[in-house]
Structures are given as C-alpha cells and as structure tokens.
Amino acid sequence: MRIEQIMRHDPTRVGPREPVSRLIEWYANPGGRSRYTYVVDEGGHLLGVVTMMELLALFMDPDMICGHERGDITEAEAVKRISCALAEKKDTPVERIMRRDLPTIAPERSFLDARLLLRERKTTALPVVDASGVLVGEITRRVLLKLLDTMLRDPELFTLRKDCKRLFESAGSEVFVG
Secondary structure, X not given: OEHHHXXXXXXXXXXXXXXXXXXXXXHHOOOOOOOEEEEEOOOXXXXXXXXXXXXXHHHOOXXXXXHHHHOOOOXXXXXXXXXXXXXXXXXXXXXXXXXXXXXXXXXXXXXXXXXXXXXXXXXXEEEEEOOOOEEEEEEEHHHXXXXXXXXXXXXXXXXXXXOOOOOOOOOOOOEOXX
16 A cells, blocks of 8 residues: 555645744644644745744753753743743744754655654654655554554455545645745
C-alpha cells in the first residue's frame, strides 16, 4: 500500500513570514488537530516545520525553566519573563524558528517505509513531498493506526481499492500562507 493512499492530504501549512503569534492562536484553538505546521513557499515547496516545542522554546527560556525548578526564580518572575518574551517576540516570522532537518518521504513509497522512518527518527509525523519538493501530504502514526483499524473492520476495502489514490477522506486543510 502506497503512502499517497493513506496519507493526510491536507497538512497545516504556513508561509515563512507568518508571525508566530498566529501559530500560537491556532494551536490554542481546540479545533487545531495537527502537531506539526509545515512552512512552505508560494509554490508549496517544503521549507521546514514548526511544532509546539519550537513555540514554547521561543518564549520559555530553558535557563529560566531550570532556575524555577531549582527555586532560584519565583513563579511570578517566570510569568513576568514569559510575558516580556511574548511581547518582544510575538511578531517573529516562523522561518526564524522552523526546523529544517526533518525527514521526508515520497507519496509512492510503501506505508512500511514510513513506519520504519517514523521509528528511526523518533518522530510522530513525516511530510510527504513529491519529486519537485512540493508538500502533498503528511503520514502520521495516527494515520497508520487508522489503517490498522480499517483493515480490522473492512479487509475487503484494500483489495477493491488497491489502485485508488485516497483510501481515507479528510477535512479541509489549514493554510496560513499569505
């Protein structure tokens, strides 16, 4: 089974100059379903990824966190520092904090290849990019579990639709490019 058949076709995308405050707003919304936000250029080419961890690191300095854990910094002082960091850095473009070292996978590869890469890289999601580097989807551990669940419930589905490009339908994508 190919990745393009089971991947999410609508991963969350953002332009490189979008302010981090928009991502915080999106992640804080209960409807935000993805843990990864992919940074793409105007042509949809994958540039990087931003996760909740990059956002938290921008506003919650590790030294401040350690100081609080040791008891050197009070909670009131920590909150004050986080508030100052939010005010100072809320307009930081996502391209400044995005990770560029993420593994990718092609849509025609096997779902077994995705599972191996997810395990080796200790990640929960992989961007799926075509031969020209355009982001076309996302494969996650949750999608692989959905595949297992579907196979348990309806094993015939895969013999009937083996040449189809999409086995699962998905909701509309979140796109902040602009």
